[in-house]
Amino acid sequence: MLDTGLRNKQSAEDYDRYTATATQPWDALFVERCAALRPREHGGSLSDVGAGTGVLLEKLSQHPGFATWHLSGIEHFDDMVQAANERLGKVAPRITSPIMVQLGDAARLPYADGSLDLVVSRATIHHLPDQVAALREMHRVLKPGGVGMIHDVRRDMPEKVLTAFNKMRAAVGYGPTTLEEKLTPAEMAALLDRAGLGQTSSIHTSSEGVGAIGFEVVIRKA
Template sequence: MLLKNLRPANDYDRFATETLEPWDMLFVARIRQLAREIPPGALADIGTATAVVPVRLAADPALADWSFIGVDLDPAMLEEGVPRIEALGLSSRIELKVGDALALPFEDGALAMAVSRATLHHLPDKALSLKEMFRVLRPGGIALVHDMRRDAPQALLDRFTRMRAEANYPPTHLEEKVTLDEARALVAEAGVDAFSTVFSPNAGLGAMGFEILLKKPVCA
C-alpha cells in the first residue's frame, strides 16, 4: 500500500515543484550518473505523485533513449501531472500508472531502473517495498531510494521546517522517518543487503537524507 498524500493534488504539485526542487535535482543528478552504467530501458518512479521526477528526467537530453513510468496509488495525483506532460510534449515517453508500492504493477525483470524519492517513509511495510523494487529489476538493473532521516542534523531539519512554512506547509513528521541504521536494517530485512549500499552524505542538503542503492546481479 502506498499512502495517499493528505494535501490536494494541485497544492502538493506546487510544493513539489518549488520547495522540494533542490532535493529533486540531487535525485535527478544521481539517476543520470547511474543510468550511464547500464543500457537504456524503462525507468519507474515509485510514489511519483504529480510526476515531477519523470518530467525532469524525460526532459534531460542525457536520458533521451529511456522511457519513464510514474506509479502512484492516488489517481488524482497522477491526473494533476498530465497537463505538464502534455504541454512539454512528453506523452510518448512518460506513462502514468496507478499502482501499489507493495505490489508493483510490473512483471519480474521488467525495468532497467526503479527509483523513489521521499516515499519510503509513508509505507507500512518498507522492507517489502524494497523487495518489490528489486524483483522488478532486470538482471544488471538498478534501484535507487532517497528519503529523509529522522536523525538528520538539526540545522538542516530547522531549515526544512522554515522552507515548508514559507510554502504554507506544516512541519514534517519526524516520527515516521527512519534513521540511517534503520535504513540498513530494512535492506537486510528485505533480503537484498548483499546487493546494496546505504549511506548519507556528510554535508550539504543531501545530509538531511539517505540513499539506498540496489544493483541486481547480471546472473540473478
C-alpha cells in the same frame, strides 16, 4: 504516498506547488544521481515509485541522459495520478516516448520480472505499510545489472538542517516536516536485511548540503 492511511496530508494541488518549487535543490540532486547510476546510456526503462504529481518524471525527461529512455511511474492516489498525467501530457511533444503514471501499489508493482533498468523512489518508503515487500518488488522488476535508488528524509538529520528544511517548506505555505514516521539509516539497513537485499545494497549519507536532509539507498541486481 501509496497507502490510504499514510497519504500526504496536503491536496494534490498543494503538493504539486510544493514539489514544483521548494524541493528544487533536492530534485536536482535526485535527477543527477539517477543519471549517474543508470546502467545504460540509451534505450533504458525507468519507473518512479510514488510518482506524486509527476514533477520528478518531468525533470528526468528534460535531462539529456534520459532523452532516449522510456519513463513511467506509479502512484496510489487518483488525484495525484490525474495531476501527474496532466503535467506530463504537456511535455509529450518534447520527448521521444510518452510518459504515463498509473495507479499502482509499491508492494505489487505492475511490471514483469526483470523488465526495468532503473527503479527510483523519493520520499515514499516511510509512507508504505509493507516496506519489506516494496523493497523486494523493486528488486524483482529490475533487469540483471539494473539499479534501484531510494531517497528519503532521515529522522535523525542534524538540527540545523531540519531548521533550514522547515524554513524552505514554510516559504511555500507548507507546514514543518514530521519526523516520527521517518526512518534512520540504521533502520533502513535493517529493512534491507529483512528483504534479503543487505548484500546487494548500500546506504549513503551526507553531513552537509541538501543531501544531509536524508539518505540514499542503492540496490543493484546481479
